[in-house]
Amino acid sequence: MSRRVRLWLVLAGGAGLAAVLVAACLKLPAFGGDRHPYGDRAVHASLARRTANTISSVNFDQRAFDTLGEMTILFGAVLGCVMLLRQTRDEQRAAPEPADVARPVRRYALLVLPVALVTGIYVIAHGQLSPGGGFQGGVVAATALHLLYLGADYTALERVRPVGAYEVGDALAASAYVVTGLAALIGSGAFLANTLPYGTFNTLSSGGTVPLLNAAIGMEVASAVVVLLARFLDQAVEIVKESGE
Amino acid sequence: MHVLPYLVAAWVFLAGCYGLATSRNLVHAVGCLSVCQAGTYVLLLGVGYRDGATAPVFSDIKPGSRPVVDPVVQALTLTDVVVGATVTALLLALVMQIAKRHGTVDPDELSELRG
Numbered sequence: 001m002s003r004r005v006r007l008w009l010v011l012a013g014g015a016g017l018a019a020v021l022v023a024a025c026l027k028l029p030a031f032g033g034d035r036h037p038y039g040d041r042a043v044h045a046s047l048a049r050r051t052a053n054t055i056s057s058v059n060f061d062q063r064a065f066d067t068l069g070e071m072t073i074l075f076g077a078v079l080g081c082v083m084l085l086r087q088t089r090d091e092q093r094a095a096p097e098p099a100d101v102a103r104p105v106r107r108y109a110l111l112v113l114p115v116a117l118v119t120g121i122y123v124i125a126h127g128q129l130s131p132g133g134g135f136q137g138g139v140v141a142a143t144a145l146h147l148l149y150l151g152a153d154y155t156a157l158e159r160v161r162p163v164g165a166y167e168v169g170d171a172l173a174a175s176a177y178v179v180t181g182l183a184a185l186i187g188s189g190a191f192l193a194n195t196l197p198y199g200t201f202n203t204l205s206s207g208g209t210v211p212l213l214n215a216a217i218g219m220e221v222a223s224a225v226v227v228l229l230a231r232f233l234d235q236a237v238e239i240v241k242e243s244g245e
Numbered sequence: 246m247h248v249l250p251y252l253v254a255a256w257v258f259l260a261g262c263y264g265l266a267t268s269r270n271l272v273h274a275v276g277c278l279s280v281c282q283a284g285t286y287v288l289l290l291g292v293g294y295r296d297g298a299t300a301p302v303f304s305d306i307k308p309g310s311r312p313v314v315d316p317v318v319q320a321l322t323l324t325d326v327v328v329g330a331t332v333t334a335l336l337l338a339l340v341m342q343i344a345k346r347h348g349t350v351d352p353d354e355l356s357e358l359r360g
Contacts, residue, residue, distance in 0.1 A: 003353075010266040018259055025251035032247075032296035039293065039315030043301060046316070047308050054301035054316035055323065063320065070324050077331035084338040088345075129304045135327055202304055221327075228334050235341060 050198040051207040052129045059133070060213040064192040068177060071220060075174050078224045085231040087239055096154040096237045109151025116144035124218035128207040134214045138221025146229060154237050163230045166223040173220035180212050250291035258284030271340045271350040275333055282329040286322050293318035
């Protein structure tokens with residue numbers, strides 16, 4: 001099929017899909033309406049369990065089992081990337097050369113690194129209270145480490161980031177989530193049930209199992225992002241094709 | 246005006262689909278898939294919006310003092326973003342393998358099977 005015929009086919013199909021989508025949009029409840037039965041019930045359940053951040057309550061309490069599935073997708077994707085981006089037989093590792101970094105960049109990166117790392121950990125730790133949580137904070141903490149690559153060079157980054165340890169951390173965090181769920185199963189008869197005392201509203205220890213699951217997710221996401229970026233950076237910086245290929 | 250956010254979501258989704266279908270570069274195609282997903286974020290957040298409402302976080306507002314937007318769709322959007330990011334990473338890894346094995350990232354030139 002030539003590109004031209006294909007483009008016409010896409011446009012025809014797209015026009016049909018657009019018509020159906022517009023018809024569906026016109027039948028949706030009006031934007032900004034006041035009727036949100038599920039939302040109201042979620043807010044009510046979250047307040048009853050003394051979790052200030054309703055979204056964390058939905059993710060780690062009311063829909064904790066779905067988050068287990070989401071975490072498994074993340075884990076599987078990281079595993080797939082590690083398999084796809086491994087060193088093949090016709091490739092070899094070259095030691096990365098030290099690079100010159102402009103002094104303002106170096107100073108700024110090294111100054112911001114600890115701040116960004118603490119911000120990431122803060123966002124994870126306060127997941128049940130303020131906007132944020134394990135997913136968001138994990139990404140911030142993991143990317144903070146990579147400021148070292150900008151500020152110094154790849155060898156310095158590799159020294160603070162043993163990839164093997166993060167791979168183990170990823171697996172440990174994923175199992176910590178499952179173990180917390182199993183503990184609830186033994187304690188109360190339901191997998192991932194929120195069985196711990198709910199604590200005082202709007203304090204760090206409130207929400208029962210929400211902070212625990214949130215911390216497990218934070219560790220999992222941080223480790224996963226570090227491992228992922230390490231594999232992609234290896235491809236860009238270290239792995240070279242053998243000559244004569 | 247009551248359907249505009251939904252129409253924006255549909256428009257973003259269709260723009261991503263058009264890019265996917267006409268893409269000449271697999272990295273560009275992965276980007277277009279992200280655009281398609283961005284349409285679903287707009288749709289989810291649009292469905293959950295409530296006039297004059299604030300974020301469903303009660304660390305600094307008194308419960309019941311103000312209306313809040315639907316937290317269920319916000320949690321779904323978070324799931325959406327996470328899955329989107331992991332799928333993008335996996336697809337980019339696949340593109341790297343294709344570039345290494347076939348020496349091209351143009352989907353039109355990838356017609357033959359190679360072991």
